[in-house]
Amino acid sequence: MAVKIRMKRFGRTNRPYYRINAVDGRAARDGRVIEELGSYDPHGSEDQKVKLNAERIQYWLSVGAQPSDTVRSFLKKAGLLKPAAKPQA
Known part of the structure; x- marks a missing residue:
């Protein structure tokens, strides 16, 4: 089973x-x-927009779960996902 981390409206x-x-x-x-694993309220105050359960997200990433593009950007901002290395020319 391929697990994804994504948002449900x-x-x-x-x-x-x-x-x-x-x-x-x-x-x-x-x-x-x-x-x-968390929630996102686009109309909430800045400090309450994104709530993440970091421990469980790290677990799912460690077993191979793939985040959606939007969730990936949230994880990068929260410091849970390191940016991909840029190839050197």
Whole structure:
């Protein structure tokens, strides 16, 4: 089973709220979740926008889970994922 770390949308019209989850890569966006790892509120205050469970995210990354592009950017900002090395020309 290929595990992905991606966001699942909640909320109402024009007021989205996302949960960051570990899911089977073949599941639908709003499908079954293996584990909830955090949340993202785009309308929240700056210090409350992104909440992450760092310990569990590190575990899932260590067993090969692949984050989505958006989640990858959150992890880089939080210091949980190191930026990819740039190839030298």
